[in-house]
Amino acid sequence: MPIILDLFLNFVKIGFFTFGGGYAMISLIEDVCVSKKKWITHEEMMNVTVIAESTPGPIAINCATFVGYKQAGIIGAIIATFGIVVPSFIVIFLVSIFLENFLEIAIVAKAFAGIRIAVGILILNAAYKMIKKMKKQPLAVGILICACVAMLLINIFSFNVSSIMLMLSAGVFSLVLFTIKNTVNNKGGKPL
């Protein structure tokens, strides 16, 4: 089988059989691309996961692009990325046509009232896991608390400030601080 077709079919399979997003997908990608197909090594897989975590976008997309590119250049990258997106695209497109009518049924509306709470808990759980993994330096903890309070205020009072603005400020703040620290150190001053 030509590699392009092989890539496409395998990533369609990965896209179709992973529920619940990112991290579930990574284990299947690892299974298919490292163990079965040997397209990439385990180390490469670990590296791309780390890179995926510190670059924006869905993690599974980062992985698909990486494996596709390794195997067949730009075309491979496009095919693998396309393949992993197609199954969910089709499913959600169908859902979007029917969802509105579906939600008007009383019992479904009640079920979704419960689901809304579950989604809140899932988001809290994601935050909890990230906090557990985080290196708890004072600066990081400070930024975390400030961002959390700011975001709550933005939500509660419907301020017209985007979360992107918060992220940009945190990034710039941290960069400025680092640059100052660096300059001071180079001049032989006391490290902060």
Next chain:
Amino acid sequence: MIYLELLIGFLKVGCFSFGGAYAAIPLIRDVVLSYGWLSDETISYMIAVGESTPGSIMVNMATYVGSSQAGFLGAVVATTAVVLPAFIIILLLMVVLKTAMNNKYFQAVLSGLKPCIIGIILATGIYMIITRVINPDLRFNIDVKALIVTAILALLMFGSEKIIKKQISPISLIVISAVLGVVLL
């Protein structure tokens, strides 16, 4: 024009969503609400649908919003937009910027960005639960039924790890919450 709005809106999501699906939810909410594409309620329905259907939640959200706003073409535009930044960044990293990840200035930016994102996620989770438990019609009127459901679900999510050594899966939690919703709410 709606296609252009979808393109720009989801490029923003694709560019700024570090750290996986739940990290992207606050951002998606932000963008989707600011354009007035979906209500807060529909967004949480879609997160649940995204959890129970194949694929990455971020991509699912983009497809749904695009389709609900501008049909099939809208879905294609929004999905492409959310995927594009991740695609391009990985290509760039592999082709030209192999050392960029180790650059100390890049790492400095990330070290500020990461805790900020965690704070935003935390706030979004808290806010979503508060708005369910406190009745928005009457000031400080607590919806007791919703509070009970919240307590049960939180106990399941955070308690399961201690009791059965394994955390309950998101899909099981959603199924249980749907049953609780029908029975209690």
